[in-house]
Amino acid sequence: MASYGKNRKEREKQRRAEEILLAAEHCFAVKGFHECTMEDIAARAESSVGGLYNFFGGKDEIYQAMFYSRAEKCVLELLGKISAYDDPYQQLEAYIKERFGLTERHSKFFQLYMRDHLGDRFKKNKLWTEAIGPLIEKMNTKLIDIIQKLINSNVIRNDLEPGFIAGQIDYCIDFFLDSWFEDIDNKDLLNKSGFVIDFVFNGLTPR
Amino acid sequence: MASYGKNRKEREKQRRAEEILLAAEHCFAVKGFHECTMEDIAARAESSVGGLYNFFGGKDEIYQAMFYSRAEKCVLELLGKISAYDDPYQQLEAYIKERFGLTERHSKFFQLYMRDHLGDRFKKNKLWTEAIGPLIEKMNTKLIDIIQKLINSNVIRNDLEPGFIAGQIDYCIDFFLDSWFEDIDNKDLLNKSGFVIDFVFNGLTPR
DNA sequence: TTATAATGTGAATCTGAGTTCATTCTATGA
DNA sequence: TCATAGAATGAACTCAGATTCACATTATAA
Numbered sequence: 001m002a003s004y005g006k007n008r009k010e011r012e013k014q015r016r017a018e019e020i021l022l023a024a025e026h027c028f029a030v031k032g033f034h035e036c037t038m039e040d041i042a043a044r045a046e047s048s049v050g051g052l053y054n055f056f057g058g059k060d061e062i063y064q065a066m067f068y069s070r071a072e073k074c075v076l077e078l079l080g081k082i083s084a085y086d087d088p089y090q091q092l093e094a095y096i097k098e099r100f101g102l103t104e105r106h107s108k109f110f111q112l113y114m115r116d117h118l119g120d121r122f123k124k125n126k127l128w129t130e131a132i133g134p135l136i137e138k139m140n141t142k143l144i145d146i147i148q149k150l151i152n153s154n155v156i157r158n159d160l161e162p163g164f165i166a167g168q169i170d171y172c173i174d175f176f177l178d179s180w181f182e183d184i185d186n187k188d189l190l191n192k193s194g195f196v197i198d199f200v201f202n203g204l205t206p207r
Numbered sequence: 208m209a210s211y212g213k214n215r216k217e218r219e220k221q222r223r224a225e226e227i228l229l230a231a232e233h234c235f236a237v238k239g240f241h242e243c244t245m246e247d248i249a250a251r252a253e254s255s256v257g258g259l260y261n262f263f264g265g266k267d268e269i270y271q272a273m274f275y276s277r278a279e280k281c282v283l284e285l286l287g288k289i290s291a292y293d294d295p296y297q298q299l300e301a302y303i304k305e306r307f308g309l310t311e312r313h314s315k316f317f318q319l320y321m322r323d324h325l326g327d328r329f330k331k332n333k334l335w336t337e338a339i340g341p342l343i344e345k346m347n348t349k350l351i352d353i354i355q356k357l358i359n360s361n362v363i364r365n366d367l368e369p370g371f372i373a374g375q376i377d378y379c380i381d382f383f384l385d386s387w388f389e390d391i392d393n394k395d396l397l398n399k400s401g402f403v404i405d406f407v408f409n410g411l412t413p414r
Numbered sequence: 415t416t417a418t419a420a421t422g423t424g425a426a427t428c429t430g431a432g433t434t435c436a437t438t439c440t441a442t443g444a
Numbered sequence: 445t446c447a448t449a450g451a452a453t454g455a456a457c458t459c460a461g462a463t464t465c466a467c468a469t470t471a472t473a474a
């Protein structure tokens with residue numbers, strides 16, 4: 001049957017495209033966007049340079065397709081984990097734990113994210129403003145929402161902006177992530193979430 | 208007198224070279240290393256492309272000369288401010304305040320630093336490992352030293368690694384810096400140092 | 415089996431940007 | 445005034461790397 005075969009072809013093509021994205025993810029993460037060549041990607045995808053163009057329009061398109069699909073997946077996973085809880089404190093814990101989990105599971109992507117996109121934020125290019133930005137916004141909104149509930153129930157002090165608190169929590173997490181990347185297989189990240197909770201709630205003052 | 212004229216020439220050359228670095232600093236900060244061309248720099252320095260090569264060996268050399276001179280200056284300024292105090296708590300305050308001050312005074316440089324070097328850390332290139340790394344190390348050692356004293360005198364709790372605390376403080380500061388860069392002329396940074404102190408010492412728990 | 419479409423290949427082409435260089439300009443010092 | 449050295453200029457050169465393309469291979473469907 002014609003349509004059956006066509007569907008299989010479709011899936012096959014999808015699969016091959018995904019393999020290319022996987023290769024690209026690795027190469028971009030290791031070298032950064034500019035230093036990574038189409039040959040690098042082709043080699044890792046066990047393809048020829050020209051072959052890549054059967055699936056994507058060019059280097060930029062590969063980068064964007066790969067980057068966006070990863071970012072979207074991460075955000076969905078994160079929101080999924082949070083929604084397993086009703087209690088906002090547990091949600092906050094889940095958020096922090098899952099930030100670590102995501103980084104462990106998608107370490108290549110986050111390596112790339114840090115490498116290229118802490119700079120790209122300033123560039124305000126299309127990929128960022130139209131695709132990635134909204135995703136991050138969505139996550140941030142969720143976190144602020146949780147924090148607001150914790151303020152209302154007097155678990156968190158009420159004299160600070162929820163947005164400010166959300167940012168500070170994220171940066172505390174980022175500290176661990178950055179340290180982890182500098183010595184990637186030494187320590188397991190998941191266990192660090194307790195430290196973050198402790199630090200952001202109790203601070204440095206002795207008890 | 209010959210030697211007199213020669214010295215003036217020297218100084219003139221120095222001055223012109225510094226102008227070029229200033230132009231380069233701007234261009235690199237705005238576009239990032241790869242997107243910034245020699246023509247961009249030449250235009251901003253009111254020079255021709257070829258003219259730049261009378262002062263520097265090439266694009267890389269310009270970048271490195273500029274980057275290192277800025278980094279060195281910043282570290283010296285920071286250490287200078289700290290050494291004005293004997294009391295470690297005041298030193299910590301001075302550190303935080305001066306981190307903000309530096310960023311305000313050298314905003315171009317720090318914009319570039321964030322753009323390119325949060326990625327370059329992973330690259331471990333020569334500029335980083337031999338020049339910038341040691342500078343940062345020096346600053347970090349100083350901060351850890353201060354924190355250790357505060358732990359000893361029971362101003363800071365003693366159940367956390369000083370290195371960990373130093374990192375967390377830096378990341379709290381970075382949060383403000385990043386926010387500032389996203390809306391650069393809105394808020395004055397200097398006033399934020401109180402927030403950092405408050406947050407890292409008291410945390411989120413209501414009093 | 416064979417026609418056809420899809421995919422793979424890598425050498426050739428194109429492009430953009432860093433570097434070089436022959437030449438011109440400017441300032442110094444005799 | 446004139447000779448010389450240093451600086452400025454920008455067109456030409458070079459080269460890495462993205463893209464294209466003519467051709468080969470493979471898989472599907474009749």
